[in-house]
Amino acid sequence: MQLYRERGAFEKEGAQLVLIGQATPRHAAHFRRRQGIDLTVLADEKRRSYKAAGAKVATLNELVGPKVMAKGLISSMRSRQPQGRTIGHPAQLGGTMIIGRDGSVAWSHMSEDASDNATPEEIVAALRGI
Amino acid sequence: MGIIGTAGERQHTHPPERADDLADMELPDQDGAEHRLGDYWKDAPAVLVWLRHYG
Numbered sequence: 756m757q758l759y760r761e762r763g764a765f766e767k768e769g770a771q772l773v774l775i776g777q778a779t780p781r782h783a784a785h786f787r788r789r790q791g792i793d794l795t796v797l798a799d800e801k802r803r804s805y806k807a808a809g810a811k812v813a814t815l816n817e818l819v820g821p822k823v824m825a826k827g828l829i830s831s832m833r834s835r836q837p838q839g840r841t842i843g844h845p846a847q848l849g850g851t852m853i854i855g856r857d858g859s860v861a862w863s864h865m866s867e868d869a870s871d872n873a874t875p876e877e878i879v880a881a882l883r884g885i
Numbered sequence: 886m887g888i889i890g891t892a893g894e895r896q897h898t899h900p901p902e903r904a905d906d907l908a909d910m911e912l913p914d915q916d917g918a919e920h921r922l923g924d925y926w927k928d929a930p931a932v933l934v935w936l937r938h939y940g
Contacts (some may be wrong), residue, residue, distance in 0.1 A: 758934055773922075775912065777938065783889040784915035797912040797920060804922065805935055807906045809899035812892045841938045844890040849935035854904045854926040863929065865898035869937060878932055885930060 758851075759792050761875035768882035774806065777802050777843035788835045802847060810865050817868035826870035853881055861885040908933075 762772040775797045776783055783796040799805065817823065850865030851873040862881035864873035901907075907924030925931040 758932075765932050768930075769888050770932050771925065773925050774936060776936045778908065780915050780917045781914045787890045787915055787917065794923070795914045795920070797914055797922075799912050803913065804907060807901070808912065808933070808935055810903060810935055811896035811898050813887075813892045814893070814895055817895070818889075818891055826898045835924075842913065843938055845889045845938070847937065848898075848936070850936045852900060852904070853930055854933060855906075855930050856928065858904050858908060858923070858926065858928055859900055860900060860904055863900040865900050866896065867936065873886065873935055 756790055756794070758873075758875060758878070759790065759794060761879075762794070764875060764879050765882065768879060773797065775799050775804055777805060777847055780796050800843070802844060804840050805847060805848070808850060808852055808865065809863075810850050811848055812844070812846050813869055817848075818846055820868070823868050823870040830870070851877075851878060853878070853885065855885055 758772065765772050765841040772794060774794060776786060776797055779800050782800045787796050847868040848869065850863065852860055853862040855861045866872060910922045911919045913919055
């Protein structure tokens with residue numbers, strides 16, 4: 756996954772990357788092995804943190820509409836990794852948030868559709884601005 | 886609610902200005918060990934990523 760591969764750029768700006776998924780610890784462990792991730796992956800099966808972060812549930816068009824499918828295909832081709840089986844709520848979207856030491860949300864990018872993800876460059880630029 | 890749990894109407898994201906509600910949440914990691922989210926930004930900023938799925 757791209758954000759994991761670029762985590763060094765976040766650490767260079769003094770921030771650590773935290774990954775949260777919407778399934779069980781067992782699923783998180785499988786995800787780590789499959790992706791070759793040596794970072795802690797948190798499991799939020801009930802999606803409580805998704806709700807607290809203001810993430811939304813997609814409409815059908817936001818999940819599998821033509822624009823979303825096209826971007827997903829391009830992303831899979833670039834990463835040379837097909838999307839795996841969906842675990843958890845299939846329409847739950849995610850997002851990215853930078854939280855400062857004082858607990859303020861310094862920056863956020865919550866997904867508007869299934870293809871809408873913050874890029875590492877956007878995150879690094881946001882970190883430099885806080 | 887639509888098919889496969891999709892929203893019937895377009896929703897809006899609503900990220901909070903502060904992460905106070907998130908701070909005290911505890912989530913298990915891949916080994917089942919509980920982590921308090923607020924500990925991640927106690928000493929330095931944290932980049933939290935909510936994955937759409939473990940795909």
